[in-house]
Amino acid sequence: xxxxxxxxxxxxxxxxxxxxxxxxxxxxxxxxxxxxxxxxxxxxxxxxxxxxxxxxxxxxxxxxxxxxxxxxxxxxxxxxxxxxxxxxxxxxxxxxxxxxxxxxxxxxxxxxxxxxxxxxxxxxxxxxxxxx
Numbered sequence: 001x002x003x004x005x006x007x008x009x010x011x012x013x014x015x016x017x018x019x020x021x022x023x024x025x026x027x028x029x030x031x032x033x034x035x036x037x038x039x040x041x042x043x044x045x046x047x048x049x050x051x052x053x054x055x056x057x058x059x060x061x062x063x064x065x066x067x068x069x070x071x072x073x074x075x076x077x078x079x080x081x082x083x084x085x086x087x088x089x090x091x092x093x094x095x096x097x098x099x100x101x102x103x104x105x106x107x108x109x110x111x112x113x114x115x116x117x118x119x120x121x122x123x124x125x126x127x128x129x130x131x132x
Contacts, residue, residue, distance in 0.1 A: 009089070016086045017107040019079050020114040026059045027117065033058035080118045083111045 034057040063072045090108045 013086055013089065016079060016082045020083055021110050023076055023079060024110060024114050030058035030060035083115045087111050
């Protein structure tokens, strides 16, 4: 019974890891396209401008223009909050030296990076909305 619970937990952590990596890659690709197409204007952009504009380039723009825009936004939001849980579980398990072995424990870096980037992005959106 305990083994089955551990396998479900590992599977859940793995799914959240993979989804956070995919979402991080979408943001990275959009950022690279944004930098390549707007490199001459970058010195005039603030962080607010960056977080407003990177989403209109690359894969993020294709998602934004599709009918799946709201689904994508909700997936990002859900994975953002699930990543907090995954980070806490992984830190506990790394300290206990159980459940997480090998390359899987390095996924925590991508989880933390994803959470940091999305926290900054949500903070800037919140500041922009409240000061508009």
